[in-house]
Amino acid sequence: MAPTKKMGIKQKYAHLTRGLDWETTYEKMDDVFPYDKFEGIKITDWSKWEDPFRLTMDSYWKFQAEKERKLYAVIDAFAQNNGQTNISDARYVNVLKLFLTGISPEEYQAHRGFAFTGRHLRGVGPRVACQQQSLDELRHFQTQCHTISHFNKFFNGLSEFRTMHDRVFYLSVPKSFFDDARTAGPFEFMIAIGFAFEYVLTNLLFVPFMSGAAYNGDMSTVTFGFSAQSDESRHMTLGIEVIKFLLEQHPDNLPIVQEWVDKWFWRGFRLLGLVSMMMDYMLPKKVMSWKEAWEIYFVEAGGSLFKDLERYGLKMPKYHEQATEACEHISHQLYGLLYQLSHVTGLHAWMPDDEHMDWLSEKYPNTFDKYYRPRFELWKQQEAEGKRFYYNGLLQLCHTCQLPMTFTEPDDPTTTCFRESEYEGQHYHFCSDGCKDIFDREPEKYISSWLPIQQIFQGNCGGPTIPDVLAYYMFGPNDGGEYVGSEDNKLWESWKNATTKEAAE
Amino acid sequence: MPVKAIVDNYKDFNPNRDLPEQYHGNLMVYLYWNKHMSFVAAMAAPLPPPTPFGALPEVAKSVYGTHPDFEKIDWSKVEWTLDGNPITPDFAKSIGEQGVRHKSLIRFTTPGLDGFEGKYV
Numbered sequence: 001m002a003p004t005k006k007m008g009i010k011q012k013y014a015h016l017t018r019g020l021d022w023e024t025t026y027e028k029m030d031d032v033f034p035y036d037k038f039e040g041i042k043i044t045d046w047s048k049w050e051d052p053f054r055l056t057m058d059s060y061w062k063f064q065a066e067k068e069r070k071l072y073a074v075i076d077a078f079a080q081n082n083g084q085t086n087i088s089d090a091r092y093v094n095v096l097k098l099f100l101t102g103i104s105p106e107e108y109q110a111h112r113g114f115a116f117t118g119r120h121l122r123g124v125g126p127r128v129a130c131q132q133q134s135l136d137e138l139r140h141f142q143t144q145c146h147t148i149s150h151f152n153k154f155f156n157g158l159s160e161f162r163t164m165h166d167r168v169f170y171l172s173v174p175k176s177f178f179d180d181a182r183t184a185g186p187f188e189f190m191i192a193i194g195f196a197f198e199y200v201l202t203n204l205l206f207v208p209f210m211s212g213a214a215y216n217g218d219m220s221t222v223t224f225g226f227s228a229q230s231d232e233s234r235h236m237t238l239g240i241e242v243i244k245f246l247l248e249q250h251p252d253n254l255p256i257v258q259e260w261v262d263k264w265f266w267r268g269f270r271l272l273g274l275v276s277m278m279m280d281y282m283l284p285k286k287v288m289s290w291k292e293a294w295e296i297y298f299v300e301a302g303g304s305l306f307k308d309l310e311r312y313g314l315k316m317p318k319y320h321e322q323a324t325e326a327c328e329h330i331s332h333q334l335y336g337l338l339y340q341l342s343h344v345t346g347l348h349a350w351m352p353d354d355e356h357m358d359w360l361s362e363k364y365p366n367t368f369d370k371y372y373r374p375r376f377e378l379w380k381q382q383e384a385e386g387k388r389f390y391y392n393g394l395l396q397l398c399h400t401c402q403l404p405m406t407f408t409e410p411d412d413p414t415t416t417c418f419r420e421s422e423y424e425g426q427h428y429h430f431c432s433d434g435c436k437d438i439f440d441r442e443p444e445k446y447i448s449s450w451l452p453i454q455q456i457f458q459g460n461c462g463g464p465t466i467p468d469v470l471a472y473y474m475f476g477p478n479d480g481g482e483y484v485g486s487e488d489n490k491l492w493e494s495w496k497n498a499t500t501k502e503a504a505e
Numbered sequence: 506m507p508v509k510a511i512v513d514n515y516k517d518f519n520p521n522r523d524l525p526e527q528y529h530g531n532l533m534v535y536l537y538w539n540k541h542m543s544f545v546a547a548m549a550a551p552l553p554p555p556t557p558f559g560a561l562p563e564v565a566k567s568v569y570g571t572h573p574d575f576e577k578i579d580w581s582k583v584e585w586t587l588d589g590n591p592i593t594p595d596f597a598k599s600i601g602e603q604g605v606r607h608k609s610l611i612r613f614t615t616p617g618l619d620g621f622e623g624k625y626v
């Protein structure tokens with residue numbers, strides 16, 4: 001027998017994928033792939049799918065395994081050297097708490113979503129790409145848990161992240177985002193997560209968190225970031241490929257895709273509000289302001305992306321001007337939310353110091369001193385009187401994004417934005433035109449949203465009192481509230497005192 | 506526009522999780538104090554329809570009572586709106602009788618009290 005010739009990468013890829021798209025004979029193709037037509041997307045030729053990576057499965061495994069080895073070596077070294085004592089300040093750990101409870105479970109949701117999509121698209125190119133992304137996302141979830149688990153040995157608020165994700169009021173913001181995407185059809189899922197999230201918005205999520213980790217001395221999280229980076233560039237490529245493919249396949253796809261882009265841009269923007277508060281308020285050492293990040297990653301990069309997509313007839317997402325205008329406000333509004341509700345969260349909050357407030361004035365010259373500094377001044381005065389300000393009750397949520405109704409009118413930061421719809425004789429409330437439009441397009445879907453405050457009143461969250469609900473959320477007694485005087489704060493002080501003593505001896 | 510679904514009986518799988526009958530006889534009522542932006546959002550309270558409108562100041566106090574303006578409120582001068590329409594409530598009559606329904610938004614303005622240092626805070 002003649003020795004088999006070694007195949008080139010291209011050939012290998014052809015073998016890896018093209019052989020998988022056989023026409024079924026015992027069963028109808030539509031029965032085997034029941035999900036890829038009902039959304040109204042028309043595909044005339046699946047073979048037009050271009051995968052610029054052409055990553056074969058064996059090189060995928062090799063490459064990922066190599067990255068794992070490096071990552072776990074760093075995590076081990078971080079633990080052995082007590083890396084937790086070298087971070088900038090224990091306040092930083094709240095960033096990890098937000099990440100582990102709010103983002104990591106969504107990595108898992110992304111894994112589930114891409115596994116489903118990979119099964120149900122009949123084109124073989126996207127099927128393989130989705131399956132690889134599905135594995136990546138599972139790996140992200142796992143490595144994030146392992147990276148952050150070291151901090152769980154010392155700090156509160158991390159241990160029950162899985163239960164918290166499913167129950168806690170502010171975590172329903174990311175959860176409902178992914179629930180919405182995963183209960184859509186496979187093409188909408190691809191536009192939602194692959195395009196809007198991974199392509200348009202991902203830099204606004206990962207750059208702040210990973211540079212934040214670097215600036216604040218958390219080398220293990222930085223290494224996780226590096227380990228995920230090459231995956232992310234593959235995910236971005238898949239996201240851009242899917243949109244071009246759909247728009248090239250059939251002109252009827254354009255209006256459908258445009259609606260999805262509009263919807264998922266706005267949902268993504270609302271979700272990223274949590275990142276804005278993290279960047280402007282929770283990082284002891286700042287990377288850049290949220291507004292600056294938005295300018296770079298959305299206004300500039302997103303702007304040129306949509307310029308490029310113009311030739312397909314695709315327009316900038318609806319309400320993008322409102323989003324850009326709102327970037328002067330959302331971080332301040334959302335940190336105000338955390339400050340006054342921290343006692344019912346798994347996070348600590350604190351009063352920004354003078355230096356921090358001056359930084360905010362400098363970064364937000366149009367808005368901070370005028371609208372937001374006065375709030376902090378009132379709260380500071382209340383702190384000084386021993387009456388630290390907390391919001392002592394339950395509040396109104398937006399029915400779409402599930403954030404508290406805290407955002408203001410696009411042209412008036414002193415008036416809360418209330419929008420409302422009527423459906424089958426009931427009222428529904430929204431924080432913005434964007435959220436109202438999303439509901440109005442598919443009210444049948446959103447009437448079944450699991451809104452955390454509604455569920456408390458209906459008696460589905462452990463009981464009627466706040467302690468009942470906090471127990472249901474699985475918060476420990478020291479997980480939330482004011483940072484100053486917390487267990488985390490005391491532990492940090494004890495470490496710092498030990499180092500100064502050592503240095504003195 | 507109806508949802509595009511893979512099944513015809515989508516609604517059977519997707520129950521409404523926010524109907525008045527799910528609230529054990531209460532109305533979920535939203536109460537919002539205009540020009541006091543330091544409070545993150547309108548408060549939500551479960552109130553039975555027979556609750557007298559005059560009980561609302563006490564309900565509001567549970568959240569808004571921490572603001573220095575709150576004790577200065579002259580409730581006889583307060584201006585009210587219910588679901589966007591101005592109303593002159595009768596404090597002795599119930600909220601149910603005066604048109605408050607599930608998830609109604611009641612907003613109140615306190616003339617002369619514009620937040621901390623008059624800055625809408």
Ligand SMILES: [Fe+2]
Nearest residue numbers: 107136137140
């Ligand atoms: Fe990921």
Ligand SMILES: [Fe+2]
Nearest residue numbers: 198231232235
């Ligand atoms: Fe990703």
Ligand SMILES: [Zn+2]
Nearest residue numbers: 398401431435
């Ligand atoms: Zn909203």
